[in-house]
Amino acid sequence: MPSNQTNKSTEKQSRHSLKGQKLALKQPLSLDGGGFLDPVTIGYQTYGTLNADKTNAILVCHALTLDQHAANEHPLNGRSGWWDHIIGPGKPIDTDKYYVICQNVIGGCLGTTGPAELNPKTNEPYALSFPIITIGDMVRAQAMALEQLGIDSLFSVIGGSMGGMQVLQWAVDYPGKVFSAIPIATAAQHSAQNIAFHEVGRQAITADPNWRGGAYLSEGVKPHKGLAVARMTAHITYLSEPALQQKFGRNLQDRDKLTFGFDADFQVESYLRHQGITFVDRFDANSYLYITRAMDYFDLAADHDSSLAEAFRNTKTRFCLVSFTSDWLYPTAESKAIVKALNAVAANVSFVEIESDKGHDTFLLDEPEMFATISGFLDSAARARGLEKRRSA
Amino acid sequence: MTSPSNRKSNLRPDLALIADMIEPQTRVLDIGCGDGALLEYLQENKSVDARGVELSQIGVNASVARGLSVIQGDADTDLIDYPNDAFDYVVLSQTIQATRNPRQVLEELLRISHRAIVSLPNFGHWTVRTSLMFGGKMPVTKSLSDPWYSTPNIHFCTIRDFVDLCTDMESEIVQAYTLGRNGKTSAFSSKSMLTNFLGENAVFLLAR
Numbered sequence: 215m216p217s218n219q220t221n222k223s224t225e226k227q228s229r230h231s232l233k234g235q236k237l238a239l240k241q242p243l244s245l246d247g248g249g250f251l252d253p254v255t256i257g258y259q260t261y262g263t264l265n266a267d268k269t270n271a272i273l274v275c276h277a278l279t280l281d282q283h284a285a286n287e288h289p290l291n292g293r294s295g296w297w298d299h300i301i302g303p304g305k306p307i308d309t310d311k312y313y314v315i316c317q318n319v320i321g322g323c324l325g326t327t328g329p330a331e332l333n334p335k336t337n338e339p340y341a342l343s344f345p346i347i348t349i350g351d352m353v354r355a356q357a358m359a360l361e362q363l364g365i366d367s368l369f370s371v372i373g374g375s376m377g378g379m380q381v382l383q384w385a386v387d388y389p390g391k392v393f394s395a396i397p398i399a400t401a402a403q404h405s406a407q408n409i410a411f412h413e414v415g416r417q418a419i420t421a422d423p424n425w426r427g428g429a430y431l432s433e434g435v436k437p438h439k440g441l442a443v444a445r446m447t448a449h450i451t452y453l454s455e456p457a458l459q460q461k462f463g464r465n466l467q468d469r470d471k472l473t474f475g476f477d478a479d480f481q482v483e484s485y486l487r488h489q490g491i492t493f494v495d496r497f498d499a500n501s502y503l504y505i506t507r508a509m510d511y512f513d514l515a516a517d518h519d520s521s522l523a524e525a526f527r528n529t530k531t532r533f534c535l536v537s538f539t540s541d542w543l544y545p546t547a548e549s550k551a552i553v554k555a556l557n558a559v560a561a562n563v564s565f566v567e568i569e570s571d572k573g574h575d576t577f578l579l580d581e582p583e584m585f586a587t588i589s590g591f592l593d594s595a596a597r598a599r600g601l602e603k604r605r606s607a
Numbered sequence: 608m609t610s611p612s613n614r615k616s617n618l619r620p621d622l623a624l625i626a627d628m629i630e631p632q633t634r635v636l637d638i639g640c641g642d643g644a645l646l647e648y649l650q651e652n653k654s655v656d657a658r659g660v661e662l663s664q665i666g667v668n669a670s671v672a673r674g675l676s677v678i679q680g681d682a683d684t685d686l687i688d689y690p691n692d693a694f695d696y697v698v699l700s701q702t703i704q705a706t707r708n709p710r711q712v713l714e715e716l717l718r719i720s721h722r723a724i725v726s727l728p729n730f731g732h733w734t735v736r737t738s739l740m741f742g743g744k745m746p747v748t749k750s751l752s753d754p755w756y757s758t759p760n761i762h763f764c765t766i767r768d769f770v771d772l773c774t775d776m777e778s779e780i781v782q783a784y785t786l787g788r789n790g791k792t793s794a795f796s797s798k799s800m801l802t803n804f805l806g807e808n809a810v811f812l813l814a815r
Contacts, residue, residue, distance in 0.1 A: 566667060
């Protein structure tokens, strides 16, 4: 585990000083759990140019532990954006044609107000005094931010995993604002298995003595070990059994034989430990608690008499769902349930299941069939919205 | 804009015939849409709100990449998901003979849409009859190319069989055409015995 070198004062300031665009919401954010969050800062990134009619905006929604730095160098670790291969000039989400916005979700820790931010009332980090948030709250904050940016409607909303949940929530909560939607590797409600894995992660964090009842930032420590274990567990769920077997098998890590100890003898152990260690440098433990909770609470049908079809009734949005054969976290059946609900209201829906042995994380990888799906669908939607004509003019 | 594949002359003859039956700016669901050739033609030439269902995932993925609204699905099990009168036309081309319950599928088609267009291979065609009569084996012809043990076509019928089913279901045959070997189309009266002998494929426009 890395040593805890960050002292209290620099930690309080560091996330405020990160590079990137920010805006302050002009209104308090009302919350599904009751009450308001105020003030709210939204960290976001944009790529491409908004056209004169403001009809070419695409909102990209990020997954649980990702952030707004979808297609630029990450300010914390210098790595390229998590969808750098998808967003850019001539890429499936073509920034020569579209204006792309990606916002850090509320509850996050990369510029948007979350539990690591200072509560202005106490001048201490919110920690557990931060309110419980939902996917609906995240989307409401995004909508308010877009309104302040002068963007009244979205050509498309795209995202994978928790990003896909936001895409679905957008289509349901703001049907008139979403021309097309691409929910990838996601579900309309969090399954028992997914809640179970999240609970393991949260228990690992809160069991770390450095968690300090959530007040670790005020006390100048960090629950690195707990957060790393949470990440290691979750990371396994993002892969697949064949992918792990193929990549690591029973290969030993930098040694010829077993050590008969508890050191990382196997490559897969070393790999997971690395995943845990690198994660704690860029993610806040309380953010992990809050965002996983928001995902657990996600149930799109719940507010519509338990009918997913009712949630989508009268939708004019064009949908394109994508799932991956080896994704056992958000299996194809979950996407099919959404397709079924959309068919029940005669919505315009495409659905592609892509053959992949790389599990849930395929949505972040170089997957040509996913690229072809996204660009084909967007091109067609652009023609339907009259964006293509302008391009050839 | 129109690519060579979007010209009607490049459509399979029964699909070209179906395309002619469909009014512009309507809502069309093509069940068993294959690679989406008909949908693409209708979308680009008739401004149709075109949707497709296809059993093969490869066909679906290719269609979506071409910008068509297509989902993976099965005519036997998935039509029940659609609401009444969701479409102006439902197309079932060269698929009904491969369904497990053709009558139920037809009923679903005419529930989802007021009009259904069905094309099917005619098992009463003279080549089929002569093949069975003189060869004594299950016919393998140009349009029915699979041997009996691996054919997906589990519910063959003749044109007259199909007309009888429509009568039984009290659905109206608005238009009917046969397609000969050379792709030549001709309108026919449902009572003609000769049609059932000479038509290799048939296309019906049905109304509820």
